[in-house]
Amino acid sequence: MTELKNDRFLRALLREPVDRTPVWMMRQAGRYLPEYRETRAQAGDFMSLCKNTELACEVTLQPLRRYPIDAAILFSDILTIPDAMGLGLYFETGEGPKFKKTVRTAAEVEALEVVNTAKDLSYVTDAVSMIRRELNGSVPLIGFSGSPWTLATYMIEGGSSKDFRRAKGLVYDQPELADLLLDKLADSVIDYLNAQIEAGAQAVQIFDSWGGALSHHAYQRFSLKPMQKIVEGLKREHDGRKVPVIMFTKGGGQWLESMADAGPDALGLDWTTDIAFARQRVGDKVALQGNMDPAVLYASPQAIREEVSRILKRFGHGSGHVFNLGHGITPDVKPEHAGAFFEAVAELSSVYHSA
């Protein structure tokens, strides 16, 4: 295996000394970049782009050619798992993801089969292998999956939702059935992420985009518990190096202690949590990733720089911080503003490290 030239992202996740704070951005490969829109048009549509190994690799690398970024993230989607389970994922322009079939009844949950990544999702592991080859050790590659609860919301609702009335209705009305669905999804995610790790993903992130929609009690049982099962089932070392796991619950600021106890190496924070207070609460248990409000990217480059500086200062001295947004970059942000974000982290963070 080629030696990794820039490993500050992996080191920060393990709270090892670094020269400066590493940075990447959720949805860094996406519609705000004109070259992404061009490649997507060439592929035809979003899912064809995900399934085309060369083009998925190309869009993964695009942001790295423009900006000083410390990690690449596999270009794919969290909804590949329910698609592989036979639900028929499609995207209607401007409307987000949709499924041809939904999962709402006991019979529908019981009929679901745990995903076999090698058989049904080889386009994802092929992309991982090709991206690793093309990166050639420049920066590490992040693999990812949705959390069982987040995947379940799309499968039950049949697409995006504002209030999750069907998904939440199911967990509150038929908790045992929900447990069964979430357990099948947890086993699928374990298979999927381990396959990504074997193909070359050097860290993995679990996106729990909608855990924050649940009540305190329901979060523990229906979102965190299945994520804990995943963390316990993952290969945590590959090719002689630790593979850090990042757990990100959007809206999960009030549960940081129990999330840290579930065993990941790092927690993703959305922008509603003060990172200084989060650091006090989790102590030495985990690293933290985040947490600038993506909407700050609509402000001037100078304002972006000031906000980056404020967050770096709030985290303070020492390793254990990966800079990121608190959620994905939105499609109408100007590419120069994303540039101001990356450059500010690269330029302003070394004073917080003595390595």
Ligand code: CP3
């Ligand atoms: O971060 C990256 O650069 C890697 C790529 C990535 C995508 N989706 C590409 C994508 C990642 C990590 C995801 C994760 C994902 N997908 C999540 C979890 C993160 C989050 O945002 O909360 C969720 C909930 C999804 C489901 C999904 N996929 C939605 C709701 C949408 C439509 C939203 C939109 O922005 O239109 C997608 C489509 C999608 N996934 C796009 C991209 C770049 C936009 C599709 C396009 O090009 O038109």
